[in-house]
Amino acid sequence: MKNRLKVLRAERDLTQAQLADLLGVSRQTVNAIEKGKFDPSLPLAFKAAKLFGLTIEDVFEDEA
Amino acid sequence: MKTPQSTTTDWKERNANYTKKLAKWTAAWVVTLAIATFGPVFIWQQEAITITAIVINFLVGIGMILANKHHLLSLDELQQKIQLNAMGLSLGVGLISGISYSTLSTTGVINSHAEISHLVIVMSLTYMVGIILGNRKYQ
Numbered sequence: 001m002k003n004r005l006k007v008l009r010a011e012r013d014l015t016q017a018q019l020a021d022l023l024g025v026s027r028q029t030v031n032a033i034e035k036g037k038f039d040p041s042l043p044l045a046f047k048a049a050k051l052f053g054l055t056i057e058d059v060f061e062d063e064a
Numbered sequence: 065m066k067t068p069q070s071t072t073t074d075w076k077e078r079n080a081n082y083t084k085k086l087a088k089w090t091a092a093w094v095v096t097l098a099i100a101t102f103g104p105v106f107i108w109q110q111e112a113i114t115i116t117a118i119v120i121n122f123l124v125g126i127g128m129i130l131a132n133k134h135h136l137l138s139l140d141e142l143q144q145k146i147q148l149n150a151m152g153l154s155l156g157v158g159l160i161s162g163i164s165y166s167t168l169s170t171t172g173v174i175n176s177h178a179e180i181s182h183l184v185i186v187m188s189l190t191y192m193v194g195i196i197l198g199n200r201k202y203q
Contacts, residue, residue: 021075021076025141025142026140029142029143029202031203032203038202044141
């Protein structure tokens with residue numbers, strides 16, 4: 001699954017650690033999601049989208 | 065661009081608390097196991113005390129399992145995935161190698177008895193390798 005997390009985070013001048021705190025996960029998790037190594041659960045994906053004031057489709061995109 | 069407001073998560077604090085609790089329960093289990101194992105040899109000779117020590121160790125073990133459950137639930141979803149993968153690997157390797165080891169012993173291929181401690185060592189090492197590999201995979 002592709003995502004725009006890194007771009008959205010950079011636009012808001014947030015570090016991975018700050019975003020991790022906001023999402024209630026570890027920095028490792030944010031890093032893994034950004035690199036496309038780990039697909040977040042639906043609740044976490046919704047939380048991320050809500051945090052940026054976007055819909056889930058604006059942040060995450062199915063590669064299939 | 066608007067910066068999101070902090071949700072003031074206590075996730076890290078909660079995780080640290082459960083990790084400390086797990087460490088305490090694990091230490092207590094090891095200590096009660098040592099008492100139950102070496103007590104009858106060096107301290108007392110009554111069977112009733114030995115049974116009591118084993119029961120206490122068993123009950124502390126249940127506490128340790130519950131602490132481990134709480135610790136797992138306090139992890140985030142990626143950390144849980146790494147932990148569960150490592151546990152699954154450890155269970156699989158432990159089961160397969162344990163059965164093979166036991167069969168080698170019962171069929172007389174190897175002279176020594178299959179010791180449960182050897183299985184514990186294999187499972188512990190496999191679990192640690194699983195954790196290391198999982199963390200490297202998601203770096």
